[in-house]
Amino acid sequence: EGVRHRELPCFSVQYHPEAAPGPHDSHYLFKEFTELMEKAKN
Numbered sequence: 001e002g003v004r005h006r007e008l009p010c011f012s013v014q015y016h017p018e019a020a021p022g023p024h025d026s027h028y029l030f031k032e033f034t035e036l037m038e039k040a041k042n
Contacts, residue, residue, distance in 0.1 A: 009036050
């Protein structure tokens with residue numbers, strides 16, 4: 001489950017990674033997070 005703010009560049013998720021079927025299931029979340037940080041830095 002997760003939430004995303006409609007106006008601010010922020011989101012949050014809550015889940016149990018050990019229950020996910022594969023090791024890369026959360027990769028897109030970390031990618032999006034780092035992209036948000038890079039964008040905010042510039």
